[in-house]
Amino acid sequence: MSKGKEIEGEEEREDMCGNDSEVRSKKRLLARDSGASICIYANSSSGGEPQDADYSVASLSDELEALILARVPRSEYWKFSFVSRRFLSLVKSGEVYKIRRAVGFKEASVFMLAIGEKSWWAFDRQFRCCRKLPILPSDFCFSTGDKESVCAGTHLIVSGKEIDGVVIWRFELASNKWFKGPFMVNPRCLFASATCGTSAFVAGGIGMESEERVLSSAEKYDPETKSWELLPMMHQRRKLCSGCYMDNKFYVIGGMDENGNGLTCGEAFDEQENTWKLIPEMLKDAPVTTSQSPPLVAVANNELYSLEASSNELKVYLKRSNSWKILGPAPVRADFNKGWGIAFKSLGDELLVMGASSVACAGRGMAVYTCCPHPQADELQWRALDCGTSQLSHFIWNCSVMVA
Incomplete structure (x- = not known):
């Protein structure tokens, strides 16, 4: 580099x-x-x-x-x-x-895998320091197939499919090593996920254990016990959905049902009450369609933001009116591959977006931007980070943020 x-x-x-x-x-x-x-x-x-x-x-x-x-x-x-x-x-x-x-001393790190790379990369919050993780010792099927990732405490969880079936690999920051497992109670792919402190939540997706079916089940991962716990069922079966953690609740947004219909509703899981609340028409203006990526959502300062794949516009969710407000364009081409290949993540009080730059002279390398958004802002101030990674592809396969 x-x-x-x-x-x-x-x-x-x-x-x-x-x-x-x-x-x-x-x-x-x-x-x-x-x-x-x-x-x-x-x-x-x-x-x-x-x-x-x-x-x-x-x-x-x-x-x-x-x-x-x-x-x-x-x-x-x-x-x-x-x-x-x-x-x-x-x-x-x-x-x-x-x-x-x-x-109370914690730092955010960004773990990402770009297409064409054999190893995951880990960046500090300012993208000034980076390092390669050890190569994940999986088979060819896992390495080249679709994967989902989420962080829980100091564990990076990567779920995918090997020749023998669905598998989970976890990277433990302390030992700097990859380990296989533990398996989810209901193995799945194309699911929603979110990080909450030292825990991680997953929900929905396509079940892969015995027969492929759209799931309404949800689970929670505990890195201390290295185990998964089943949660109550959601109201709606859904795949290709997205997740986030806001207002002390795990939100699952959008996706498609078992018949392939785009879903505009969302759901919120309250761990204290151990129940799901259905939120009708949460994505009424932007349902997921065929071949489109799951909704690109992230939370900053307890506010939910969405990056619209078709228009490259950033939106903020107005909780009281259950509607969305347009804040302006984002500096990446989310429409380049219908939302695929873009990383849109929470980074403390900032939003992080990685992918193909919308600037014509930016080239084909990975572009990284952050901003401190505000629901009432007239104009967003995006900051380009020079991370020295121009040789990395702008197509981001997986990305997760670890706070530890």
């Missing part, structure tokens, strides 16, 4: 850590705590005294040490293996991510 920082998939480096007597040189770890930079030095135990500006790791309690490490940007975690075995253990065990959640 010509620009940006590329960090290749990191292998285990325990053999490079050694014990204290083997660590001859000082290794610095930068952390940010309350806006200040903290420099920690791991000194050898060969008798040398710390210098005036040095702070020995041995003088810090394990608890304080872990709190500092939890505030280090995740893009720097691969360097921990060069510092000490304890630092490496905090990352590989996943303990550092639990501490991050406890202190």
